[in-house]
Amino acid sequence: MNIKKGLVIGLATLGFSISANAGDIQVGGITWDPDETFSFALGTEDDYGMDGELFESVVELGSDVDGDGVIEPFVVGWGTVDEINGRDDFLCAGCMLTMTFSMDFLSSTTTADGVDFKFENLMATFWVGQASDFAGLDTLDDLIAMSETQLSWLELEGFLNPLTGAELDGSADEIGTGGETGEGSALLEVVGGVAAFNFDTDTQNYGTDFVLNSQFLPVNNLPLLEGGFQLKGDSIPEPASIALLALGLLGFAARRKA
Numbered sequence: 001m002n003i004k005k006g007l008v009i010g011l012a013t014l015g016f017s018i019s020a021n022a023g024d025i026q027v028g029g030i031t032w033d034p035d036e037t038f039s040f041a042l043g044t045e046d047d048y049g050m051d052g053e054l055f056e057s058v059v060e061l062g063s064d065v066d067g068d069g070v071i072e073p074f075v076v077g078w079g080t081v082d083e084i085n086g087r088d089d090f091l092c093a094g095c096m097l098t099m100t101f102s103m104d105f106l107s108s109t110t111t112a113d114g115v116d117f118k119f120e121n122l123m124a125t126f127w128v129g130q131a132s133d134f135a136g137l138d139t140l141d142d143l144i145a146m147s148e149t150q151l152s153w154l155e156l157e158g159f160l161n162p163l164t165g166a167e168l169d170g171s172a173d174e175i176g177t178g179g180e181t182g183e184g185s186a187l188l189e190v191v192g193g194v195a196a197f198n199f200d201t202d203t204q205n206y207g208t209d210f211v212l213n214s215q216f217l218p219v220n221n222l223p224l225l226e227g228g229f230q231l232k233g234d235s236i237p238e239p240a241s242i243a244l245l246a247l248g249l250l251g252f253a254a255r256r257k258a
Contacts, residue, residue: 025235028153028194029092029128032084034235048199048235049086054079054099054214056225057140074104075119078143079229081126096131098147099124099229103158106166114173114182118166122158122186124212126193127151140224154199155192159208170214180225186212188231201234209233 024033034047056077081097084090091097103119129150137143158167172182188210190200204211216227 029095031090048233050084050231052079052081054229076102098127100144100147116171119168122167124156126154128153152193154195156188157191159187159189181217183215198235203234
């Protein structure tokens with residue numbers, strides 16, 4: 001085959017591969033554009049950002065963390081994802097992307113400004129399901145139970161930060177007043193879910209996959225806290241897109257040899 005003609009055909013094939021790889025990524029009914037910018041990650045190289053709302057509750061039944069015979073509490077929670085990369089049109093029709101999470105209390109330290117706290121065994125899972133399934137549910141336990149019947153989209157676990165000795169670090173003030181406010185942060189690693197391939201990138205600190213930040217305040221004096229969360233990291237194309245790009249390169253090489 002004429003080398004010049006092979007070059008044209010090869011480049012055309014490669015161009016098709018690249019165009020298929022560019023733009024939106026769709027996995028499990030969730031769509032995002034890795035080229036979008038989003039406010040809480042501006043100035044970074046991260047191409048994926050998620051933010052939403054969360055509710056959490058302290059459960060008094062836990063484990064004896066430090067061996068002193070005292071059963072320490074743990075936290076469970078549920079949340080919804082409002083935006084991905086600054087867009088709210090990321091869901092399949094009638095769908096809802098929810099999150100469940102849990103973590104064990106590790107320690108707390110009283111400071112001049114309030115309390116610094118540490119947690120371990122942090123687990124967070126994002127679920128894709130039908131929004132109609134959550135109609136009429138108004139307790140945290142019911143919301144969590146319903147999410148756990150849905151499609152597991154992304155499963156994350158906390159990373160033990162060597163600088164802090166915890167998987168989630170945070171601070172709070174006005175504890176016990178009914179006006180508690182606080183924030184937390186964690187590094188997370190991908191461990192499962194249908195979108196695991198797209199986010200297992202090891203691009204964050206210590207080779208983790210995501211950085212989580214959260215804020216909370218009380219809910220009408222109930223034993224619940226509500227707030228928001230932001231999750232940022234990197235994403236990669238689906239395997240099919242990468243395979244298509246590889247085929248384009250192979251096609252170009254084959255035609256060049258001919």
